[in-house]
Amino acid sequence: MACIGIAVIVLLYNIDEIRGAPTKALGPKSVTAAAILIAAVLAIMVYDTRRKFTRLNNQAERVAEMADRLTVAMEALNDANADLRQSEERYRGLVETQDALIVRRTEEGRLTFVNSAFCDQFAMTALELEGSHFTPDVHPEDSGVAEQLLPGLGVPPYNIRYDQRVLTREGWRWIAWVDYAIRDDREQTREIQSIGRDVTARKLAEEQLKSARDEAEAANRAKSSFLATVSHEIRTPMNGILGMTRLLLETELTEQQYGYAGAVRDSGEALLAIINDILDYSKIEAGKLALQERPFNLVNTVEQACELLAARAVERDIAIGATFAANVPEFLYGDAGRLRQVILNLGGNAIKFTDQGGVMVAVSVTFESEAGVVVLFEVTDSGIGIEEDVQDSLFEEFSQVDSGSTRRYGGTGLGLAISQRIVQRMKGQIGVESTKGGGSVFWFMIDLAIDSTATDPPLDGNALRGQRILLCDRNKVSCEIIARSLSALGAIVSAHNDSDQALHAVAEAEAAGKAFDAALIDGVLPQQTITSLGEAVQKISAGQECRLVLLLQVDQHLRLEPYRQNGFEYYLVRPIRRRTLVQILTEVRTDDGEWLDSRLSQAIVTPAEVEAKAPPRILLAEDNRINQMLAEAILGKLGLETECVENGRLAVEAVQRGDYSLVLMDVNMPQMDGLQATREIRAMDGNKASIPIIAMTASAMDEDRQRCAAAGMNDYISKPIEVDELERMIGQWTDVPTVETKAS
Ligand code: ADP
Numbered sequence: 001m002a003c004i005g006i007a008v009i010v011l012l013y014n015i016d017e018i019r020g021a022p023t024k025a026l027g028p029k030s031v032t033a034a035a036i037l038i039a040a041v042l043a044i045m046v047y048d049t050r051r052k053f054t055r056l057n058n059q060a061e062r063v064a065e066m067a068d069r070l071t072v073a074m075e076a077l078n079d080a081n082a083d084l085r086q087s088e089e090r091y092r093g094l095v096e097t098q099d100a101l102i103v104r105r106t107e108e109g110r111l112t113f114v115n116s117a118f119c120d121q122f123a124m125t126a127l128e129l130e131g132s133h134f135t136p137d138v139h140p141e142d143s144g145v146a147e148q149l150l151p152g153l154g155v156p157p158y159n160i161r162y163d164q165r166v167l168t169r170e171g172w173r174w175i176a177w178v179d180y181a182i183r184d185d186r187e188q189t190r191e192i193q194s195i196g197r198d199v200t201a202r203k204l205a206e207e208q209l210k211s212a213r214d215e216a217e218a219a220n221r222a223k224s225s226f227l228a229t230v231s232h233e234i235r236t237p238m239n240g241i242l243g244m245t246r247l248l249l250e251t252e253l254t255e256q257q258y259g260y261a262g263a264v265r266d267s268g269e270a271l272l273a274i275i276n277d278i279l280d281y282s283k284i285e286a287g288k289l290a291l292q293e294r295p296f297n298l299v300n301t302v303e304q305a306c307e308l309l310a311a312r313a314v315e316r317d318i319a320i321g322a323t324f325a326a327n328v329p330e331f332l333y334g335d336a337g338r339l340r341q342v343i344l345n346l347g348g349n350a351i352k353f354t355d356q357g358g359v360m361v362a363v364s365v366t367f368e369s370e371a372g373v374v375v376l377f378e379v380t381d382s383g384i385g386i387e388e389d390v391q392d393s394l395f396e397e398f399s400q401v402d403s404g405s406t407r408r409y410g411g412t413g414l415g416l417a418i419s420q421r422i423v424q425r426m427k428g429q430i431g432v433e434s435t436k437g438g439g440s441v442f443w444f445m446i447d448l449a450i451d452s453t454a455t456d457p458p459l460d461g462n463a464l465r466g467q468r469i470l471l472c473d474r475n476k477v478s479c480e481i482i483a484r485s486l487s488a489l490g491a492i493v494s495a496h497n498d499s500d501q502a503l504h505a506v507a508e509a510e511a512a513g514k515a516f517d518a519a520l521i522d523g524v525l526p527q528q529t530i531t532s533l534g535e536a537v538q539k540i541s542a543g544q545e546c547r548l549v550l551l552l553q554v555d556q557h558l559r560l561e562p563y564r565q566n567g568f569e570y571y572l573v574r575p576i577r578r579r580t581l582v583q584i585l586t587e588v589r590t591d592d593g594e595w596l597d598s599r600l601s602q603a604i605v606t607p608a609e610v611e612a613k614a615p616p617r618i619l620l621a622e623d624n625r626i627n628q629m630l631a632e633a634i635l636g637k638l639g640l641e642t643e644c645v646e647n648g649r650l651a652v653e654a655v656q657r658g659d660y661s662l663v664l665m666d667v668n669m670p671q672m673d674g675l676q677a678t679r680e681i682r683a684m685d686g687n688k689a690s691i692p693i694i695a696m697t698a699s700a701m702d703e704d705r706q707r708c709a710a711a712g713m714n715d716y717i718s719k720p721i722e723v724d725e726l727e728r729m730i731g732q733w734t735d736v737p738t739v740e741t742k743a744s
Contacts, residue, residue: 174199305344572584
């Protein structure tokens, strides 16, 4: 550019000369211009060359700098290389000196590395192994174990563990393998590294331990089986001793003889209770406790257990009863017999350790779903209580709070252990809350399935909604039980332990202009107190019906007539059944005093009606003469007519001929056993085939129950026969009145 510029200047400077003499030779002006031009061009060339030289110089410096840096990097790389070599040496040293077998293989199974332990174990060299597809022989019983786990290598933490027997040069050895996936930058599995440790010694020790444990368990089961058999065998003669003593006590005896016979009975009963505990415990220990999942009525089961305990509670002058929260369902699935056993154990203890007040069995639901409920049972007593530090050990076998109290209260120390085992078998929990001197709450919680096939109508949980009820019960526990039951059914309860307080409540109700729909009054109070309380309640009812209900004890003999004359038309025997309570407080009568609902006339019968009913006839099939006499005596005492036969063949003939309400069938009998006889009865025509048959046997094992049920028997009663149990059973299978309807 600069050259062109200078050339232009020179041309402009010479323009005249060029224009004026185009053909002449150049003048001095032109020579000067040319000289200037050449000088300028030269100057420019010198400048340009210098500039290029400077640039070249700079570049050379930069190259030298880079060369320096490269040298440093090279040195660092060399160092790193040396480190890597060292670390590889160390790693190789480590791997090679390991006892563990180490092998790496590609996903296709080609071995890429083996350590010397691996080579040694399989008696091959690294040269032979690396590059090959070698796999050790795996014991047939362990084959497939690793393959099943393989997908585990593809997911974090990218390793799997398994034990297998492989064939080594020492024979079959147990190897515990850990396989790792070695992954690249792109998270792809490159290789699989397996590390195996020989755990043969540990496996052998484990196997020995297991077989020793199995042997010990088998021995334990055999011992329990032996105990179960022995205690079962003892129960049979005990049946005779106790039964005959009871019969003896009913004959005419001198006072002294009566005392002796009574002592025989009491000792016999104590012995039987111990034998029963041992039998139960050994059955559980022998693994023979099979639960019977059947539909059952939860409310009935708990109420029946309380009724069985009532006699003992009354003897000690304490109360017992059950209450149910409003959401407790009636029809469930489970083992009602075992549930009753736990309630009887806990309730029996509660009675044993309570001198005043009473025992309340409260049932509630802690969780409910479509299919089932978690039911909480709380057995609360107002007894001696238990110190906190011994509470945990109570559920252990043969554990009792102290030997002093043991001597005073008796018992084997097995009841709670048995209850715990049963509850655990039902997948439930059991526990206690108690303070010394402050009573105890023994509780257990179990899952029960709802019986959705039940056809009986459930009780209306709101049946007493809005009813105002006055309750006067001198026993605080009984008062609380009844008040809770009434409230759970929707009633508004004014509950009192004292008749003066109750009178005061009546006066207050009058002042507030509120009448009572019913009054439940303790029959133990003096007659005068009861009738004046009844009068006061009726006085404020202003012509509306107010039901007066007398609360009686199981053993209370009271002339009801004077009370009837004073408006007490109803009575309830404690422990009160929930259904009866509702019926008494809600039943409607026609104008002429007849029961409107026919069910009620069956449920609430007067003593006169009980007597008027024809007693059911029972067929008793039993070959043992002593047992026959005993059963006959018990049935006679229950007011039942009995016919005896001594084998199954005769039982079948008797059912064919006669008209019986129920058969009590011994299982083991000559000629034809009870099972075959039942099968033949079930094959008969008409309604004879459906007669209730109750198995009666001293065998206490679950297999026996199952055999009886499979033959078509309806229920099972074990010998020695208990009067209460037999009565309950007969009540359940015939329409013989139950204990509740028998007060007079
Ligand atoms: P047993 O009653 O036959 O001795 P259990 O296993 O049923 O055996 O009870 C163990 C012990 O727990 C009893 O001996 C008693 O010391 C204590 N116990 C159980 N229930 C109660 C209770 N309701 N109140 C006070 N102590 C109790």
